[in-house]
Amino acid sequence: xxxxxxxxxxxxxxxxxxxxxxxxxxxxxxxxxxxxxxxxxxxxxxxxxxxxxxxxxxxxxxxxxxxxxxxxxxxxxxxxxxxxxxxxxxxxxxxxxxxxxxxxxxxxxxxxxxxxxxxxxxxxxxxxxxxxxxxxxxxxxxxxxxxxxxxxxxxxxxxxxxxxxxxxxxxxxxxxxxxxxxxxxxxxxxxxxxxxxxxxxxxxxxxxxxxxxxxxxxxxxxxxxxxxxxxxxxxxxxxxxxxxxxxxxxxxxxxxxxxxxxxxxxxxxxxxxxxxxxxxxxxxxxxxxxxxxxxxxxxxxxxxxxxxx
Numbered sequence: 001x002x003x004x005x006x007x008x009x010x011x012x013x014x015x016x017x018x019x020x021x022x023x024x025x026x027x028x029x030x031x032x033x034x035x036x037x038x039x040x041x042x043x044x045x046x047x048x049x050x051x052x053x054x055x056x057x058x059x060x061x062x063x064x065x066x067x068x069x070x071x072x073x074x075x076x077x078x079x080x081x082x083x084x085x086x087x088x089x090x091x092x093x094x095x096x097x098x099x100x101x102x103x104x105x106x107x108x109x110x111x112x113x114x115x116x117x118x119x120x121x122x123x124x125x126x127x128x129x130x131x132x133x134x135x136x137x138x139x140x141x142x143x144x145x146x147x148x149x150x151x152x153x154x155x156x157x158x159x160x161x162x163x164x165x166x167x168x169x170x171x172x173x174x175x176x177x178x179x180x181x182x183x184x185x186x187x188x189x190x191x192x193x194x195x196x197x198x199x200x201x202x203x204x205x206x207x208x209x210x211x212x213x214x215x216x217x218x219x220x221x222x223x224x225x226x227x228x229x230x231x232x233x234x235x236x237x238x239x240x241x242x243x244x245x246x247x248x249x250x251x252x253x254x255x256x257x258x259x260x261x262x263x264x265x266x267x268x269x270x271x272x273x274x275x276x277x278x279x280x281x282x283x284x285x286x287x288x289x290x291x292x293x294x295x296x297x298x299x300x301x302x303x304x305x306x307x308x309x
Contacts, residue, residue: 017044025087027047108160108172122182134206155233184258188265212256229290234291
């Protein structure tokens with residue numbers, strides 16, 4: 001279940017209550033007169049089956065409540081009552097498949113900020129991956145994937161394309177470009193410093209690495225992995241599944257490739273640099289395509305559900 005806390009101006013109270021009462025997926029409706037201070041109005045709380053939350057929100061926004069009042073969304077961990085079970089049973093579909101589009105947009109909009117922490121994580125992850133490439137260590141590559149934060153802006157870009165949110169698309173693209181540019185530069189500087197200190201491997205040894213050779217040599221499997229990663233990432237975001245491990249899956253196709261660009265540039269190995277750059281471009285493109293297609297399919301299903309309701 002999902003709880004909606006509404007601050008409703010007096011002119012809309014009757015319409016909002018009527019709307020909530022007529023929906024079988026809504027229960028536990030509470031009305032407190034005059035409790036809202038800013039904005040002023042009555043406070044109405046209602047529990048809604050997750051499957052119908054976006055439908056209810058659309059109808060509330062159609063009444064103008066998002067402009068004249070307030071709407072807050074909270075997840076209910078457990079609702080122990082016959083009324084709640086009946087509401088969930090009456091709602092069409094499965095709660096695990098339901099998409100709260102308003103919540104998705106709010107989540108991704110917070111991931112587009114070009115903040116210090118985002119840039120720091122990008123640099124740290126890419127430098128870890130660079131060391132993993134220099135030492136041919138798969139363990140360090142996995143560690144870099146865990147740290148990588150690029151899943152947020154990538155997901156935001158996909159949502160922005162599907163929902164036609166120009167501002168989110170622009171800010172997420174800016175974060176990705178700036179983040180990867182800085183990360184590649186950091187990997188280059190780190191590698192150059194290690195070479196200057198005679199701590200890095202020689203060029204011949206760097207080319208002969210069994211564990212990390214795949215990073216700069218894209219093939220059909222690279223595209224498949226990126227497509228699957230993009231699909232899994234969007235499903236985790238839209239259906240409230242755990243996004244932590246999904247972020248690792250996204251990073252396997254991006255962070256190591258970015259690091260390899262910096263490492264290869266420091267070694268003046270332009271063929272390797274070109275291969276890593278192609279890997280990064282292919283992976284980013286495939287992730288975005290898969291993410292957009294996944295969200296478009298979910299959006300189409302939501303529209304059909306809205307039409308039936």
